[in-house]
Amino acid sequence: xxxxxxxxxxxxxxxxDSRHAVQKELDARRSSAATLRYPYLVGDEQLFVVxxxxxxxxxxxxxxxxxxxxxxxxxxxxxxxxxxxxxxxVEEIHSTNEIENVHSTRQEVEEALHAVSRPATAHSSQxxxxxxMARTYHLLFAGQHGTPDTLPRSVEELRKLYDKLLSNExxxxxxxxxxxxxxGSVAIWDGSHQPVHRxxxxxxxIISRLEIMLxxxxxxxxxxLVHAIVAHFMLEHIHPFYDGNGRFGRFLLALQLRxxxxxxxxxxxxxxxMRQKRSYYKAFTDLENPMYKAEASFFVASMLTMLVNxxxxxxxxxxxxxxxxxxxxxxxKVLRTDEHNGLTDRQMDILFLLGQIHLFGPRSGAxxxxxxxxxxxxxxxxxxxxxxxxxxEYVTTLSKKPLxxxxxxxxxxxxxxDK
Numbered sequence: 219x220x221x222x223x224x225x226x227x228x229x230x231x232x233x234x235d236s237r238h239a240v241q242k243e244l245d246a247r248r249s250s251a252a253t254l255r256y257p258y259l260v261g262d263e264q265l266f267v268v269x270x271x272x273x274x275x276x277x278x279x280x281x282x283x284x285x286x287x288x289x290x291x292x293x294x295x296x297x298x299x300x301x302x303x304x305x306x307x308v309e310e311i312h313s314t315n316e317i318e319n320v321h322s323t324r325q326e327v328e329e330a331l332h333a334v335s336r337p338a339t340a341h342s343s344q345x346x347x348x349x350x351m352a353r354t355y356h357l358l359f360a361g362q363h364g365t366p367d368t369l370p371r372s373v374e375e376l377r378k379l380y381d382k383l384l385s386n387e388x389x390x391x392x393x394x395x396x397x398x399x400x401x402g403s404v405a406i407w408d409g410s411h412q413p414v415h416r417x418x419x420x421x422x423x424i425i426s427r428l429e430i431m432l433x434x435x436x437x438x439x440x441x442x443l444v445h446a447i448v449a450h451f452m453l454e455h456i457h458p459f460y461d462g463n464g465r466f467g468r469f470l471l472a473l474q475l476r477x478x479x480x481x482x483x484x485x486x487x488x489x490x491x492m493r494q495k496r497s498y499y500k501a502f503t504d505l506e507n508p509m510y511k512a513e514a515s516f517f518v519a520s521m522l523t524m525l526v527n528x529x530x531x532x533x534x535x536x537x538x539x540x541x542x543x544x545x546x547x548x549x550x551k552v553l554r555t556d557e558h559n560g561l562t563d564r565q566m567d568i569l570f571l572l573g574q575i576h577l578f579g580p581r582s583g584a585x586x587x588x589x590x591x592x593x594x595x596x597x598x599x600x601x602x603x604x605x606x607x608x609x610x611e612y613v614t615t616l617s618k619k620p621l622x623x624x625x626x627x628x629x630x631x632x633x634x635x636d637k
Contacts, residue, residue: 277443310489331356447518448514449470546570562603573625576630
């Protein structure tokens with residue numbers, strides 16, 4: 219944003235009548251053909267975004283990056299994709315909690331995700347921490363192959379999604395007391411006990427503003443990426459809940475991005491927000507500053523910068539793993555021709571799967587159902603293969619209920635994964 223400056227900067231740089239200079243520029247920006255206007259007030263000003271050249275260049279970079287990521291992603295085997303998505307989900311949920319200072323460990327999140335992805339253990343884990351949060355994320359994001367996107371289209375659906383995601387994480391004193399949202403007031407305080415943001419007052423106004431947010435979130439609209447980012451600001455500005463606004467808002471943003479970008483990209487943004495937490499919050503406070511006159515161009519630019527950085531991290535991660543995957547494939551190809559290792563083709567298929575999970579998953583293990591489905595054999599057949607691989611000390615049991623197997627150190631060495 220080196221050339222396109224804020225109205226606040228224009229005010230301070232003006233050598234003459236600063237207010238007149240700002241008003242003149244504000245009128246020009248609002249009336250520009252490149253401006254997106256929203257029927258939403260921030261203070262006394264109408265929210266708007268100018269699609270200037272620098273912002274358009276950022277958008278183009280996002281789309282170019284996405285083409286690269288899509289190419290890398292589709293080159294991965296299905297098993298590698300599925301387990302890498304679980305890794306991204308772990309990081310997404312852990313990061314969104316950390317941003318709000320809600321303590322969670324990656325292991326807690328990982329266990330919750332593994333539990334909800336395995337029907338045999340889902341019921342027994344329902345009272346565990348982050349179970350519902352993990353279940354909702356897993357339902358809407360892990361099913362990348364054909365699962366419909368479930369964007370809320372009404373305030374009732376929005377409230378239902380909030381309950382599904384966070385009802386078990388909200389304390390009794392922060393339960394909602396309005397028809398759908400909060401009836402009382404809410405504010406965010408800084409370290410000096412000064413309010414840095416006050417949520418919209420009155421449930422009627424909250425609902426009318428949320429309806430505007432939902433309208434611009436319609437995936438059939440043009441300028442979808444900008445609208446998704448602006449809608450994210452609106453939700454946080456409205457602050458419709460007593461607690462969980464940040465986590466719910468970032469979940470909703472990821473859900474919106476999933477309709478526009480790849481699932482891996484949509485699930486990578488929150489981790490980048492965590493890395494740039496100060497810039498993230500500054501983007502909100504700047505937009506609410508009266509001197510910005512409700513211009514969201516800079517908020518959108520800040521979020522796009524984070525998105526581009528997230529894509530860069532994702533691309534690097536995928537490239538590194540693809541190199542290792544290629545090495546794994548070549549190693550297993552050589553092992554298949556070695557008649558002296560005592561391994562059948564089916565057992566090599568199992569080891570290749572476990573090798574992929576080792577490279578791409580948050581936890582290096584596969585359950586019996588997954589392996590049986592992967593090699594298209596019965597569970598009884600797979601049990602015997604695992605018995606043989608265990609005797610050879612290439613695999614070991616990670617858990618018994620459900621039955622999960624993982625590579626031993628010797629198994630990793632056999633596949634060249636220790637390098």
